[in-house]
Amino acid sequence: MAEDTLYDIVVHNGIVLTVNGEFDVFRKGLVCIADGTLKRVEDRANSEPLPAASQVIDAAGGIIMPGLVNSHTHVPMSLFRGLADDLPLTDWLNDHIFKAETQWLNPESVHVGTLLSCAEMLLSGTTTFCDGYFFEDAVAAAVIESGMRAVLAQGIIDFPAPGVPDPQENVTKAAQFIETWQGKSTLITPGLFCHSPYTCSEETLRKARKVADEKDTLFQIHVAETKGELREIEERHGTTPVQYLDRIGILNERTLLVHAIWVNDADIACMAERYVSISVATESEMKLASGVAPIPEFLENGLSVGIGTDSCASNNNLDMFQEIDTSAKLHKVKRGDPTVMDARQVLTLATRGGAEAIGLGEQVGSLEVGKKADLIIIDTHKPHLTPLYDPVSHLVYAASGSDVRDVIIDGRLTVKDRMVLSFNLEPIIESVQDLARQIAS
């Protein structure tokens, strides 16, 4: 840009972590934004005056980094946060979650549940997420209101589901969702979500794959989540969940396998051959005792991996900082090797890696000129972030979501000094509290 350019936003006086391929760090960082895009990301020369901008943001010596990418959510489920815990997965799902979903989900409750989750994600540094649920049109409308970026999908399952009483229509409804939202907003990328290989028939999966291919969208599916699923698929289909999906033509480079815990070497080889991506939700998988997905093995096989929180009914928050901390530590102790999943690698999974896994790698996930202006500022002037030898270490091992001060998405300031600017949070909290009183009683 010419020297007389007026930027929309200039951010300065902080350590810029680009999380680009070289993992460049600019200790006296400068980021210039115009038209929702990153125009300059660099070290500021000592004598250089600040470039002209409509808005100048002083990072106050903190950390300026890409917004976090949460690669697996069901955002309206914040309505059920803490409704039931410490139970076997099937009891938790059948006796509590499915019942609550059947009774309480509608476009209005999904709308407020989504905005509640968006507030939580914004205030903990997530700028992009990848979701699958029901009444997803209501999710999409709320996401636009929140100013967040998301890959969204209407869920497909072969049972009567909230908003889809006739399962015969599940793929059609999901296809309609894509048609409604494709190209409609720079913030929304529609996709497809089949619940799992044990709740969707081969016919449903094939039909959904065809739609995803025709529309060129991401195909998400929970797979190999529990030992029980592994056994069930082996009994029904004579092979593992991953290889069953491959046999019926589901796996390709626009596929996001969620969980992928109960996988063997042949499964991983198959996943690598098909160039699928994976989303791991460590804390939720630990809490439900599902198992530990072999992230280091996925990475060693060149697979694209994102980190997700899953819903806050099973986690029970959407704080990606806690998620990456726990992910790093879990694999160290599992392998008996403290060098596994180092801070830089884990931070990359939560930003650029996640963006690539959900198909937005060219748009977001790192601070590089030409990418969308999605960034967060971390306030490091706190006892638990003092002293500061290594910003990457702090972000993974010491910080939490509450250290996020400001959030910019698509060039727009959505959080300033920990206040959500994009929508009015207070009535949302009140609505959810009212609804929860009814659910509890």
Place this chain on the structure above:
Amino acid sequence: MAEDTLYDIVVHNGIVLTVNGEFDVFRKGLVCIADGTLKRVEDRANSEPLPAASQVIDAAGGIIMPGLVNSHTHVPMSLFRGLADDLPLTDWLNDHIFKAETQWLNPESVHVGTLLSCAEMLLSGTTTFCDGYFFEDAVAAAVIESGMRAVLAQGIIDFPAPGVPDPQENVTKAAQFIETWQGKSTLITPGLFCHSPYTCSEETLRKARKVADEKDTLFQIHVAETKGELREIEERHGTTPVQYLDRIGILNERTLLVHAIWVNDADIACMAERYVSISVATESEMKLASGVAPIPEFLENGLSVGIGTDSCASNNNLDMFQEIDTSAKLHKVKRGDPTVMDARQVLTLATRGGAEAIGLGEQVGSLEVGKKADLIIIDTHKPHLTPLYDPVSHLVYAASGSDVRDVIIDGRLTVKDRMVLSFNLEPIIESVQDLARQIAS
């Protein structure tokens, strides 16, 4: 107390979690404090006016609970937070931590490092901690300044150590520390800390045990932390670390075994027979890939267990809320059973259990009439704590230290609206930053 009593502090308008033996919860809770002690802990009757008090604190619908007890720390090591990560334990210790300690520790640096850690602990809801380190007199002075409660011990190791160049004097110096601080402050309970069975000789351990018995203080020791230690002790002494300590008469009911990861059934039976207590530091043990201490098995054998953070050189923060969340989840996934380590049990370990483990069970750890007035107030009016079905679930699975609003210790308000009142934090942060610049260069 008579009806015309003027309390020092009255706290109301919150959910009181007593964490007493019955785990009583008062939804419309009232806590009255006088002379540093809890005088009333109950549900407030509908029509009852607030009791008269010098200070009335409105919990604004949040949670009022016992302050957290961190049962294992080395608080001055906040100076080295993030100095080195993702390394094998021996490289991390020998190449980084021991070197930094030798060069940079002195009473002044220990003083500021301690106050930094105290600020971090206060702001994340810890009111009592159990520490062992060097220059512990400087730690004690800083702890009194901070207004926190602590069991403190001068470390014993058979090498030249910071402040103890001649290891022949290690037990004598530790005994002097006890003499100096015993009975001096209601906040400080002195104890003894032998580093480990592989860094202290049998003679040192026996001498230290004798001092602890004579002074009637807690005897802390790191034990069975790594597989390497297990092998080393087995080679040297022909038995496990725990059984070696038992053989030489170290284990009794005033012993706190720290880590206790590499223990077998016979070790656990021995620990139960001797009524020792245990402190587990889950996150640090995960990060260093030391292993997983069998907390559920300890509890099944009736052992007293506390949760600690270890130092923030290996964790890398002192947030007990994150610690209990991770501890609960780790044992669920390790056992493949989501019912293990439920929220109530884990919260108890971090409060009453920890207090009992470090010998302060009669004073703190629960909100019961007659105990010390150590309590914290959690601000639940936040997206990630909305809605609120079950306060215990939220505290373990959704909250983090930054949700702590107010802290009272020994009847004194030490944190109000997230501001530390007991000392001036800003110069401490600046001093540590200055020191860190020297350490880094």
